[in-house]
Structures are given as structure tokens and as C-alpha cells.
Amino acid sequence: MSTQLxxxxxxxxxxxxxxxxxxxxxxxxxxxxxxxxYGYNPMTKYSTIAIVIxxxxxxxxxxxxxxxxxxxxxxxLTAYFVGATITHALFLAIHEITHYLAFEKKLPxxxxxxxxxxxxxxPYAMSFKVYHWMHHxxxxxxxIDTDIPTQSEAKMFKGFFGKVIWFLxxxxxxxxxxxxxxxxxxxxxxxxxxxxxxxxxxxxxxxxGWQAAAYFLLSMLLAGSLHPTSGHFISExxxxxxxxxxxxxxxxxxxxxxxxGYHNEHHDFPSIxxxxxxxxxxxxxxxxxxxHSYDSWTKVILNFLFKRDISLYSRTKRK
Numbered sequence: 154m155s156t157q158l159x160x161x162x163x164x165x166x167x168x169x170x171x172x173x174x175x176x177x178x179x180x181x182x183x184x185x186x187x188x189x190x191y192g193y194n195p196m197t198k199y200s201t202i203a204i205v206i207x208x209x210x211x212x213x214x215x216x217x218x219x220x221x222x223x224x225x226x227x228x229x230l231t232a233y234f235v236g237a238t239i240t241h242a243l244f245l246a247i248h249e250i251t252h253y254l255a256f257e258k259k260l261p262x263x264x265x266x267x268x269x270x271x272x273x274x275x276p277y278a279m280s281f282k283v284y285h286w287m288h289h290x291x292x293x294x295x296x297i298d299t300d301i302p303t304q305s306e307a308k309m310f311k312g313f314f315g316k317v318i319w320f321l322x323x324x325x326x327x328x329x330x331x332x333x334x335x336x337x338x339x340x341x342x343x344x345x346x347x348x349x350x351x352x353x354x355x356x357x358x359x360x361x362g363w364q365a366a367a368y369f370l371l372s373m374l375l376a377g378s379l380h381p382t383s384g385h386f387i388s389e390x391x392x393x394x395x396x397x398x399x400x401x402x403x404x405x406x407x408x409x410x411x412x413x414g415y416h417n418e419h420h421d422f423p424s425i426x427x428x429x430x431x432x433x434x435x436x437x438x439x440x441x442x443x444x445h446s447y448d449s450w451t452k453v454i455l456n457f458l459f460k461r462d463i464s465l466y467s468r469t470k471r472k
Contacts, residue, residue, distance in 0.1 A: 161466035164301070165392055171292040171471075172399065173420040180421065180437045187422070187436055194426035197255040197411070201246040201269050208239045208272040208372070209357070215364035228368070233380070236372025238409065241382040243269050245411045245427075251282045254426040263342060267349050271357075274369050276350035277328065279342040284331055289423055293398065293471045299331040300390065306330075307465035316458050319465065323386060324377025382406055384450025387457045389416045391467045394445040398469040402447040417444060 180187055211231065218228050250266045253259055263279070270278040284299050291297040302319075306326060310319035319326065331337070358366050377383050388402050402414030412427035413419070418434055418441065425433055434441050447453050457463055 161462075161464050164307075164466050164468050164470040165398075167293065167398075167469050167471055171420075173292070173417075176417075176440060177421045180440055183439075184437050187425075187433060190422070190425045190429040190433055190436075192424075192426065193254045193257055194249075194428045195255075196428070197246065197249055197426065198261075198265055201243070201250070201255065201265060204239045204242055204246070205268055205271055208236065208243070208369075211235055212272065212357075212365040212368045213361045215368040216362050218368075219364055228364075229371070232368055232371040233375050236368060237375035237380045238382070240273060240369075240372045240376035241380060242409055242411070243273060244376065245413045247278050247281060248285065248413060249411050249427055251278075251285050252423050252426075254424075267346055270346065270350060271353055272369055273373055274350075274354060274366070275328065275373075276343075276346040279340070279346040280331070280337065282342075283337050283340075284335075287335070289420065291471075292420070293469045295470050295472055297335055298470075299334045300327075301468045301470060302326070302465040303330060303333060305333075310465060312461075313458060316464070320383075320387075320454070320458065321378045323383070324374060327377070327386075381451045381454075382410055384453045385410065385413055385416075388414070388447050388450060388453040390469070391457065391463065392469060393453075393456065393463065393467070397445055400445060400447060401441070402450060402453075404448045404450065406450060414447075414450075417441060417446075 215228065215231075218224060218231055221227050246269045247266050249255060250262050250269060253262045255265050256262050266278040266282070270276060288298050288300045293301065306319065310316060354366075377386075385402065388400055390399055392398060393400070399417050399420055401417045404414065407414040407427075412430045415427065415430035415434065418425070418430040419427070422430075422433060
């Protein structure tokens, strides 16, 4: 891996395998009791359905919010503090469900993912599942791991202002990037996802009005940009410290994001639900306490934007 951390014109290229499989083997050898953490979290289905209902309810009354005095201000504040928070939580509920961590069997997990997808408008849950597993199995692999910004992104969005523009629209890049990096065949579940989403939203927006659609879309854009939780997109794999490509966050926002901040732990053991990842860290502290980690996603965002030696090239790739 490169030893320079200056203004970059290329990614970090590594000839080594991604670090998680080797660490998983070492942890299981030292702490076989970790296997007791495998399984699913039965509470995930309840929390997911609850926040879907809350977001849909707020969306249904979006027109009434806009009708208030200073309605646009209340609308934006609601979309930021309520809508973006819930939307980001739903992103990460879908992430949990993608790993089949809400139910024991696959089918109810897939159905729950379709439900969790509803307030996010775009039918993405089933394609995300495919791309996310590619990210786990081929972390950093050029032409496969769509989590990494493309050459075009990195060349275009340089410097402070370039990074700001990219960061404010990163959810759009995450959605469109797979088309240019690695197209996947359309399977039946992606079709189910699209049909269910379009049908449900058509009925919902018919009764709730365009205001609900505007609320959902604004919530989604804010959730992937100005919201503190969006720092997890940056914190997980951007190289802020040489020789480390995955980072964990141990701050309070884990409580509303299914512990996605425990990202080294998650990549090491994707079969452990987020609710038990803190237990994993406690069981095997010698494997995690020496790694660089974060306690503030907001600070990660600011460092990403203001540090001149961090760019969209600050990611580890493999041939």
C-alpha cells in the first residue's frame, strides 16, 4: 500500500487481501464463544415497521404542515429532524435485513426489506442487497465494489468546493454509480421491489398529495448529505490513517443506526446483528482496541471536507 498521504491523484492500491477474513479466523481461534452471537435480532422487525409507520404518517400530513404559518420552514425542519433521521435509520434497517438479521429465514427478511423501502420512494432494497454482498465479498475490488467513487467522480470533485458538492449529492452518486461500474442482471426480487414500490406509492400519493412525495424526497436527500448520520458513508472506508481501510465509530448515533458504526466488527462478522456487535468488541478487545476509530461522525465529515490530503481517491482498491 502507498506510504504517502498527500493530495492524491490515484487510489491506494493494495496487493494484500481485504483484512476481515483473516481477522475473523484469528478471533474465532482465540474466542470461539463469539459464535454464540450469530443469529438474528427479533426486535429489528418491530423497530423497522414502527419507523416506517411514523414516516408514512408524517408524510400523510405533509400538506397540513405546509398549510401552517411559515409552513415551508416547518416543512424543512420536519424533513431534517424527523424525516432525514428516520430515512437514514431505514437505510440501515435495510442493511441489517440484507444480511438476513431480522428473521431466521430469507423470505420474511426480503418482504420486510420491501416494507422498509416504502418511504425512501426509489425501489432500491433488492439491488442494494446484491451490490452490498459484492462489497463484502470483494471489498475494494476494481470494477466490482461500487462503494468506491469512480475515477470520473474523483477527478471532477476535487478540493474543498468539489468535495462539498459531491458530499451534498453523495446519495445520488451511490444510487447511480453501479450502472457505470458493474451492472447486474435483473432478478425476480428486483421486479417485485419495483412493482410493490410503484403500486404502494401511487396509492399513497393519490391520497396524501404531492406534498408527501416532496417530504419523502427531501428527507432522502438530507439523510444522505447534511445529516450527521451521513458521516458513516465517509467514516467506514476512507483512508484517514495509513495501512487501515475500514474504521469503526463508537459514538451515540449508533443507537439510531443499528450499530452500523461498529464497522470493522460488522465486516469481520456479517452474521452477527448490529445489536450484538458491542458484545463482540468486548469479547475480543485485543483485536479492536488498537485500530483507529471515531467518536463523532460530524467531525469525520468536517475532516473529509477540510483536510487537503483527503480526497475521493482516499480509498483502497484491489486489482
